[in-house]
Amino acid sequence: MKRKDFFKGAALGIISLPFAIKTCGGQNVAQDTSTNISGKKYKWKMVTTWPPNFPVLGEGCSLFAKWVKEMSGGRMEIKVYGGGELVPALEVFNAVSSGAAECGSGCAYYWAGIEPSAQFFASVPFGMNAQQMNAWILSGGGLELWEELYDKHNLIPMPGGNTGVQMGGWFRREINSMADLQGLKMRMPGLGGKVLAKAGGNPILIAGGELYTSLERGVIDATEWIGPYHDYIMGFHQIADYYYSPGWHEAGTTLEMLFNKEKFNALPEDLQAIMRAAAARLNIWMLSEFEAKNTLYLKKILAESKVQIREFPQDVLNQLKQYTDEVVAEVVASDDFAKKAYESYNNFRNEAVEWSKLTEKVFYNKIQM
Amino acid sequence: MKRKDFFKGAALGIISLPFAIKTCGGQNVAQDTSTNISGKKYKWKMVTTWPPNFPVLGEGCSLFAKWVKEMSGGRMEIKVYGGGELVPALEVFNAVSSGAAECGSGCAYYWAGIEPSAQFFASVPFGMNAQQMNAWILSGGGLELWEELYDKHNLIPMPGGNTGVQMGGWFRREINSMADLQGLKMRMPGLGGKVLAKAGGNPILIAGGELYTSLERGVIDATEWIGPYHDYIMGFHQIADYYYSPGWHEAGTTLEMLFNKEKFNALPEDLQAIMRAAAARLNIWMLSEFEAKNTLYLKKILAESKVQIREFPQDVLNQLKQYTDEVVAEVVASDDFAKKAYESYNNFRNEAVEWSKLTEKVFYNKIQM
Numbered sequence: 001m002k003r004k005d006f007f008k009g010a011a012l013g014i015i016s017l018p019f020a021i022k023t024c025g026g027q028n029v030a031q032d033t034s035t036n037i038s039g040k041k042y043k044w045k046m047v048t049t050w051p052p053n054f055p056v057l058g059e060g061c062s063l064f065a066k067w068v069k070e071m072s073g074g075r076m077e078i079k080v081y082g083g084g085e086l087v088p089a090l091e092v093f094n095a096v097s098s099g100a101a102e103c104g105s106g107c108a109y110y111w112a113g114i115e116p117s118a119q120f121f122a123s124v125p126f127g128m129n130a131q132q133m134n135a136w137i138l139s140g141g142g143l144e145l146w147e148e149l150y151d152k153h154n155l156i157p158m159p160g161g162n163t164g165v166q167m168g169g170w171f172r173r174e175i176n177s178m179a180d181l182q183g184l185k186m187r188m189p190g191l192g193g194k195v196l197a198k199a200g201g202n203p204i205l206i207a208g209g210e211l212y213t214s215l216e217r218g219v220i221d222a223t224e225w226i227g228p229y230h231d232y233i234m235g236f237h238q239i240a241d242y243y244y245s246p247g248w249h250e251a252g253t254t255l256e257m258l259f260n261k262e263k264f265n266a267l268p269e270d271l272q273a274i275m276r277a278a279a280a281r282l283n284i285w286m287l288s289e290f291e292a293k294n295t296l297y298l299k300k301i302l303a304e305s306k307v308q309i310r311e312f313p314q315d316v317l318n319q320l321k322q323y324t325d326e327v328v329a330e331v332v333a334s335d336d337f338a339k340k341a342y343e344s345y346n347n348f349r350n351e352a353v354e355w356s357k358l359t360e361k362v363f364y365n366k367i368q369m
Numbered sequence: 370m371k372r373k374d375f376f377k378g379a380a381l382g383i384i385s386l387p388f389a390i391k392t393c394g395g396q397n398v399a400q401d402t403s404t405n406i407s408g409k410k411y412k413w414k415m416v417t418t419w420p421p422n423f424p425v426l427g428e429g430c431s432l433f434a435k436w437v438k439e440m441s442g443g444r445m446e447i448k449v450y451g452g453g454e455l456v457p458a459l460e461v462f463n464a465v466s467s468g469a470a471e472c473g474s475g476c477a478y479y480w481a482g483i484e485p486s487a488q489f490f491a492s493v494p495f496g497m498n499a500q501q502m503n504a505w506i507l508s509g510g511g512l513e514l515w516e517e518l519y520d521k522h523n524l525i526p527m528p529g530g531n532t533g534v535q536m537g538g539w540f541r542r543e544i545n546s547m548a549d550l551q552g553l554k555m556r557m558p559g560l561g562g563k564v565l566a567k568a569g570g571n572p573i574l575i576a577g578g579e580l581y582t583s584l585e586r587g588v589i590d591a592t593e594w595i596g597p598y599h600d601y602i603m604g605f606h607q608i609a610d611y612y613y614s615p616g617w618h619e620a621g622t623t624l625e626m627l628f629n630k631e632k633f634n635a636l637p638e639d640l641q642a643i644m645r646a647a648a649a650r651l652n653i654w655m656l657s658e659f660e661a662k663n664t665l666y667l668k669k670i671l672a673e674s675k676v677q678i679r680e681f682p683q684d685v686l687n688q689l690k691q692y693t694d695e696v697v698a699e700v701v702a703s704d705d706f707a708k709k710a711y712e713s714y715n716n717f718r719n720e721a722v723e724w725s726k727l728t729e730k731v732f733y734n735k736i737q738m
Binding site for chain 1: 406509639650720723
């Protein structure tokens with residue numbers, strides 16, 4: 001009879017940490033033995049892939065630093081650098097790996113060139129959404145795989161946010177069939193770009209700062225970005241006629257906090273725990289902020305422009321899903337770890353789908369209409 | 370031209386905390402002035418509404434205590450009490466308010482008898498799901514209202530978890546129309562129970578420990594509980610024929626951490642920040658754990674029993690939604706604060722629905738099929 005188990009309850013394996021006097025980095029450190037708190041102060045650098053003070057994503061990094069400073073009573077100060085301020089945005093992984101910076105903020109799909117399977121810890125087209133990604137990472141074995149992958153790069157990863165389901169992008173012409181994707185010049189990086197290429201489109205990489213002008217002048221026909229809040233700031237609603245739903249290429253992109261493994265492990269245990277909690281607080285804050293701000297700015301875009309909302313036709317989505325399977329199969333074939341990581345991802349996804357069919361999916365269709 | 374704003378970025382109001390020597394509760398406290406960390410140790414009690422070590426909900430409280438102990442370097446130890454161990458489960462609010470315990474864990478709808486509008490910070494039938502609740506509370510003004518409501522009770526609330534969309538419950542007979550709800554004896558507390566009563570049903574309050582026997586012997590015809598994980602432990606799949614989706618009465622129930630205001634405000638600022646981060650970490654952990662475990666146990670229930678999954682007919686849901694509007698209107702009419710709180714809740718909900726129609730809803734229908 002299982003039903004009585006909850007009254008007994010399983011004993012939890014609460015770990016009593018041995019708060020012994022420690023040495024940090026080989027040096028004996030002044031320590032208040034009555035509290036086991038080291039008096040040592042740390043000044044860390046955080047390099048990020050975001051423009052300085054980038055809404056939500058960069059703001060979140062500043063919040064992370066603020067929370068860590070507060071929780072540590074000022075013992076840990078983290079200076080946040082925007083992309084390009086200390087190292088180029090796409091050098092964050094290497095800079096933290098080498099210890100040039102102690103920590104960093106980015107998104108794992110930026111490191112596909114270094115580790116193809118890193119992408120599975122960020123976003124897979126037609127993959128999991130925010131709630132499912134968090135469940136896989138925090139409670140489904142995802143984090144352990146992510147840590148294993150980054151370990152050989154001297155890095156410790158933590159989930160540090162999620163964008164939620166993104167929008168499908170801004171288009172100067174309608175997409176009514178696969179034929180409309182032929183030759184379409186669209187800014188779309190990563191796996192999504194590869195899927196677009198298989199569909200006959202022309203994925204183009206353009207830096208954020210040049211996107212508006214490129215779209216305005218017809219250098220590109222379309223661009224994806226994030227969602228209404230960031231897209232509004234970019235001004236795309238002033239120059240594109242159609243705003244497409246859904247963001248099939250990024251349905252729940254996980255953002256990452258990166259730590260240099262040696263530097264992290266050399267921290268006293270209280271500061272390590274503080275980092276983990278700050279990352280978790282950032283994770284839930286960021287998703288909430290995206291949800292609230294996108295809700296607000298969708299209304300603003302519709303009120304202030306003549307942009308028309310469109311939904312990709314189901315047959316187009318089905319075909320893109322098929323191409324996605326091919327693209328993912330290529331990544332999986334690229335190395336053994338990719339196979340292992342995707343197996344975990346995909347197994348979790350397939351079972352989560354069955355659960356969502358009784359809950360979240362029904363919620364959106366029959367409860368919150 | 371708004372599009373360049375993100376390169377400039379809005380300066381963030383990062384607060385530099387004045388880490389001056391402080392007095393705690395009128396006493397001068399030994400303090401390491403080089404780190405501004407007080408050496409004072411705290412031993413707190415957490416009273417909870419959960420059975421001891423209750424899966425996810427009680428486990429989460431133990432994790433909260435573990436994280437706080439780690440982050441504080443052992444300066445803050447919290448002993449967690451199950452419901453009834455120190456005070457009865459439903460006395461948690463009063464016990465923390467009076468300072469008999471410094472903190473507590475529960476769910477705001479338990480305090481409907483003390484503050485009717487507390488329910489809006491837990492769950493409203495046909496209301497918001499987890500992602501939307503977090504967005505409203507953390508980024509949409511919900512927390513400020515919640516704090517205002519609890520302030521006069523000498524309490525500080527924080528969101529500390531979410532169940533996600535729950536299941537609709539276990540039934541010994543099928544529900545094909547409103548007629549099938551007539552006289553239905555069902556365990557259903559709170560607003561959901563009031564809705565059931567309006568529908569002609571007979572909501573019955575039964576303690577968790579007596580539910581299995583009551584359902585087995587036909588004392589009740591149906592019971593809601595949480596989701597597959599907790600329901601499996603209760604053993605309902607052994608004695609009920611039908612498991613209904615969705616949990617229209619609890620589509621994203623927020624759990625709460627409660628703090629005695631005076632005790633909390635008397636803590637050094639670093640420990641206050643540590644509490645906030647631990648609650649946030651618990652918030653995202655709990656939702657992830659529910660999602661992962663429910664996914665797993667749904668499979669287990671279907672493999673190990675002959676229970677049949679059913680979905681409430683849309684016309685039944687529509688009618689229950691109408692009764693919900695009446696029940697909520699009664700709460701809103703009960704005091705001015707309820708009106709203010711529900712207005713905020715409902716405005717946020719209505720706009721979030723529009724956003725979800727382009728994102729999460731499309732995700733479940735057209736991306737993750």
